[in-house]
Amino acid sequence: MSLPDPAGSRAVLLGVHAYQALEDLPGVERNVAALGEMLTGGTVWDLPPGHCVRVPASADVPTVRGELRRVAAEATDTLLVYFAGHGLLDQSGELCLALADTVPGFPEDGLRFEVVRRAIRPPHAVVRQTIVILDCCYGGRALDGEMGPSADLGARTVIDGVCVLTAAAATRRSLCPPGEEFSAFTGELIRLLREGVPGGGPDLDMDTVHGVLARTLREKGRPEPQQGARNAGGRIVLARNRAHAPARRRVVIDTRVAPPRSLVGREADLERLTSPPQGRAGSVVWVLHGMGGAGKTALARAAAARIADDFPDGRLELDLYGFSPGEKPRPPEEVLTDLLHRVGFRPAEVPVTLAGQAEAWRGWLSGRRVLLLLDNALDEEQVRPLLPGAGAAGLTLVTSRDRLDGLETPHRLPVGALSEDDAVAMLCGLGGRGGGDGKLAEIAAVCGRWPLALNAVGTLLRDLSPADLLAAMGDLRRPLELVPEGERSVRTAFDLSYRALDVELRTVLHACAWHPGLDYDRDSVAAMLDRPKALTPVHLAALVRRNMLLAVDGRYRLHDVFRHVARETAEREAPGGAVTARRRLQEHLLERLNAALAWLQGVEPAHEPEADMGLFPDPLSARDWLTAASPELEAAALAWDEPHPSGPDAELGAALARRTARWFRLDNRTEQALRLSEALERRASREEDFILMADAHCDLAAVFELRGDYEEAEEHYRRARHVYRENGDQRGVAVAHGGIATAKRLRRDHTRVQSRYEAALATFTGLRDRRGCASVLSGLGHVAVGRGEAAEARERYESALELCERIGDRLGAAEALSGLGRAAVLRDALQEAAALFRDAADRYDAIGVTDAAAYCREQLKRLGHPS
DSSP: OOOOOTTTOEEEEEEOOOOSSSOOOHHHHHHHHHHHHHHHSSSSOOOOGGGEEEEOTTOOHHHHHHHHHHHHHHOSSEEEEEEESOEEEOTTOOEEEOOTTOOTTOGGGSEEHHHHHHHTSOTTOOOSEEEEEEESTTGGGGGSSTTSTTOOOTTSOOOOEEEEEESSOTTOOOOOOTTSSSOHHHHHHHHHHHHOOTTOOSEEEHHHHHHHHHHHHHHTTOOOOEEEEESSGGGOEEEEOTTOOOOOOOOOOBOOOOOOSOOOSOHHHHHHHHSOOTTOOSOEEEEEEOSTTSOHHHHHHHHHHHHGGGOTTOEEEEEOOTTOTTOOOOOHHHHHHHHHHHTTOOGGGSOSSHHHHHHHHHHHHTTOOOEEEEEEEOOHHHHGGGSOOTTOOOEEEEEESSOOTTSOOSEEEEOOOOOHHHHHHHHHHHHTOOSOOHHHHHHHHHTTTOHHHHHHHHGGGGTSOHHHHHHHHHTSSSTTTTOHHHHHHHHHHHHHHHHTSOHHHHHHHHHHHHOSSSOEEHHHHHHHHTOOTTTHHHHHHHHHHTTSSEEETTEEEOOGGGHHHHHHHHHHHSTTHHHHHHHHHHHHHHHHHHHHHHHHHOOOTTTSOOOOGGGSSSHHHHHHHHHHHHHHHHHHHHHTTSSOOSTHHHHHHHHHHHHHHHHHHHTTOHHHHHHHHHHHHHHHHHHTOHHHHHHHHHHHHHHHHHHTOHHHHHHHHHHHHHHHHHTTOHHHHHHHHHHHHHHHHHTTOOTTHHHHHHHHHHHHHHHTOHHHHHHHHHHHHHHHHHHTOHHHHHHHHHHHHHHHHHHTOHHHHHHHHHHHHHHHHHTTOHHHHHHHHHHHHHHHHHTTOHHHHHHHHHHHHHTTOOO
16 A cells, blocks of 8 residues: 555544543653654655644543544545543443543543544545554453454445554553653654664555554563554555665765865865864764855865765755855755655655655665755755754755854854965966065955955956056956956845845945944944844844854954945945935944043033943943944044035034044054044145134144154144134133143253243133143143152142042043152152052053053052062
8 A cells, every 4th residue: 555645634633641530641742742743744644734633632522523523524545543541441341532521430421432433434434544543541442343353344434444553452551651751652653653664664554563563562561552454454554664775776976066176275174174073973064154255165065075985875966046146046845856866766755745855855864974065055944954864974064155043053164255375375376476476465455355356356467467456456446347257246246145135134234334434333333224222233143144244353344345345235225325324323433432531531511522421331341442443433534534514514523533533642543543633634624614724733733742753743733823823712722832832841842831831721720621721730740840849740740630530531640640659759759659650550550551551560660669
């Protein structure tokens, strides 16, 4: 006989595990769950879910009878009825199946087996064959009467075959051992269906099932099952024999594509892929993930070629078309059908459903050493049914642009940009050149060290020198514009991944593309989108998982080679969105920048913007953010110097540029500070904004002061003072006066230094500018130290310290304490000096100013007080 047809077959499963008055049977609930999965999952019949009915354990007699009648009327091929629970005998000895509300002493209130007989044999039944499985005490009683082996069915029905399989004889109890997963009988049945009968035929008919179960349970000293069959019922096929190994002609299947002739820079990755994992037996699955053009397929093919001889049972490569231009991703059903045909299954042997196909595929792989390369996968749903089961002993390499986090494997290999040395080696090989030309490293950097881009550009080196090629690429807006086919490849790689994103993820990617910097954190992206911060990390993580973004230490960035394509795509999909998004970004960064600087230098409310210091828990957190965000701050500030509308947006950009330059000076980043200050000067000149021009000169002066170019610093302060005077800005004049005095003091020109500081102090005092006063007072303290006037220096530094502590200027306070230490040394108060230097060092440490803290500790050593 053949395996039942899923379309015309039905199953009814009833397991009663919880009783109101009888002993509970916990294993019965698991019986029903496992059998249901096997009936619908391909192990038994591969039934559609709607063809397998699980009757609730709490159902009463009318409900059960109704379900049996309904399902029996639908079945045209095979009907299976399964019951597990208590079996009771009434006074006449008839079997009654105990339902949840059955009580001892009244078995007839349960489901009489006679009711089951009648329900599953309606007058006009067309079902071809019927299987009844009873896992209950006294189940053998069901073999008496019309369904027994001696019953004369005659012409009353068109049923060809009937088989009843019971867990116990008519006078024996069945067994549901405590602590075991299933009842004794059903547990052995499940094991038999899962593992099959070694050496047996391709199918398990009811006679075989009964024989194996009887022998196994007898050997374990458990109740022996009984079977009754009529009209060849014993030959009804219950399931395929999973242990059957058909004799097939041995053919080593090899559908691999040849690997590249040379693979640059992936030797360490190849070693990982081809080395057996430590302490792990059985099948191994590797996921190679990365953006298009990274070389995932080439790497997987090279690995497969290196170890192909270790897999004598087959080497299969399949393109799943997850991200292929002009192709739709292949459904797993199509792929499995193809695989099963390739390994020898005849069309009639291939199951209809996906679950059945996957079961058959895993069964074929079991015990075989097969190398499987699943290339270009879309997602986990496409891949999971294709993977080997626990019994396989092969290797599976999966390549995808998605990280495929849903696959349960610890083996994942990100495939991205090459190292600089490897990228240069690739260019040399493509261009037929030797190494040693530094321009090659620059070309590799322009290409983002991305294999796809390097491959396109490298061929040009056969005709152009590295210097000429680099110069040509530098004059173009897009690095691959010289190589149309390379440009098309990059666009295609990006577009395929982009089209696979939903609308929400595309919108987030637009914001990332519009960002003027190379990297950014999640708060910046949320600000650009003007959306709740809670959702942004989820969306960013999804883009990272799909290899559209890179993530390092909480910051994100686009791949270098795809950045220009992403920006063009964002502008095409959402024209004009970049202006609004960047304005929001500047507002966000300025807010955080003001808060971070306030933790370091406090706030002078009368002359500086308010700061929400609650954005950071402490000064070190603020400084950590400033350090991490420095490239982003500079890019956003420099973007303001691009053509930009006037008005509030211009003021916002100028404020961000000045505050960022201030941070760079605090952190001794003079190159970055100089770039921003020069940009401010250009913008001020272009817009004829004279006050901004003067501010830019003051900022430039501060940069040159840090660099030790005091003459240049003084010159910029003088220019600033002139503009401030022309425009009546008293505070600006005071700042410039103080700056000129500091520049002269530092180059040991003491001409009018004292008087300039005093004039600036008078102006700041009149304006109630405590920060300005504190700065000038510290300057006067330095002058006094230089003159050896300890008392004067002490007075000036103490006044500066008091003002700094009032406004929360931690940096200024530490500088004043350091000055007080020097003044104490002048007075030979060495113990006091040591305490002051130690206090200053601790305060510098608290805000992360390590170089100044090191200076204070050096003074402590000189005083004989090492920290």
